[in-house]
Amino acid sequence: MLLPTPEDCGRVVADAVIASVTAAQAGGGPVALGLATGSSPLLAYREMQARHRAGEWTADGVRAFLLDEYVGLPAGHPESYREVIRRECTDELGLEVHGPDGSAADPVQAAVDYEAQLQAAGPVAVQVLGIGGNGHVGFNEPGSSLASRTRVKTLTERTRLDNARFFGDDVEAVPRHVITQGLATIREARHLVLVATGEAKAAAVADAVEGPVSASCPGSVLQLHPHVTVVVDDAAASRLARAEYYRYVLAHKLATQGW
Ligand code: GLP
Numbered sequence: 001m002l003l004p005t006p007e008d009c010g011r012v013v014a015d016a017v018i019a020s021v022t023a024a025q026a027g028g029g030p031v032a033l034g035l036a037t038g039s040s041p042l043l044a045y046r047e048m049q050a051r052h053r054a055g056e057w058t059a060d061g062v063r064a065f066l067l068d069e070y071v072g073l074p075a076g077h078p079e080s081y082r083e084v085i086r087r088e089c090t091d092e093l094g095l096e097v098h099g100p101d102g103s104a105a106d107p108v109q110a111a112v113d114y115e116a117q118l119q120a121a122g123p124v125a126v127q128v129l130g131i132g133g134n135g136h137v138g139f140n141e142p143g144s145s146l147a148s149r150t151r152v153k154t155l156t157e158r159t160r161l162d163n164a165r166f167f168g169d170d171v172e173a174v175p176r177h178v179i180t181q182g183l184a185t186i187r188e189a190r191h192l193v194l195v196a197t198g199e200a201k202a203a204a205v206a207d208a209v210e211g212p213v214s215a216s217c218p219g220s221v222l223q224l225h226p227h228v229t230v231v232v233d234d235a236a237a238s239r240l241a242r243a244e245y246y247r248y249v250l251a252h253k254l255a256t257q258g259w
Helices: 006-026 042-053 081-093 107-121 157-167 183-187 199-210 218-224 243-251
Strands: 031-035 062-066 068-070 096-098 126-129 151-154 177-180 192-196 228-233
Touching (some): 042 081, 062 107, 068 081, 096 107, 107 177, 199 228
Antiparallel strands (some): 068 177
8 A cells, every 4th residue: 555654554564463453362272462573564554552541442352462572681681672662652552562582591502492383373363574685574684485384583784784773783783693483484474564754765666566586685575475465555566566456456445455
């Protein structure tokens, strides 16, 4: 969906996530909600919180699952993704948060354990995703196998530089290693909702949505999934070749088509 502003994207992502969570709740039993860190989903999280306060949806039975985590930050570090997601999203919603244990003595085993936890708790009903400027999703950097499972990855220097802003602009403070859900793990979520805003994401969005399916653009794995909602503002959509058609589709969506 191509929308004019980041605020519009936040509203629509919240609509999509709440719709999928509510549908999953109707099935009874616990619901796994996949959450992403990064700045892209923040407006959606605000919107989800506001609607929750307004009583428009309930988080009953919902548990949050992280996409990824830094390796080596001590538990409780303010920039660990578990803390970030609690602060930005789940504390207010009252959700339990599960994620890889980046502070474990053996991160390789921690990744295996988290994959097993996801298999036991899943499938994730709806997974929120951002995309890196280099096309990464979660922390699956370019070159990641499209069949990958949760594992330890080494960040590119570009990603470390991009994320240095969260570490007082000190790139050396950004961990080199992470644990991330693999691309095949992410694909197992029932509904993927990717949000991207701003010109800096335009090339990655075009590669992910319209480029070849390739490990060189991990976001292109979305093309193999049967239920994906891509929500971008006009700036992030600026390199899409078929933008006009996507707008036409949205303008003529059938009421029964849903998300
Ligand atoms: C981070 C995260 C991703 C996120 C991406 C984009 O490093 N691991 O899950 O989608 O990079 O971040 P942002 O939304 O801040 O641009």
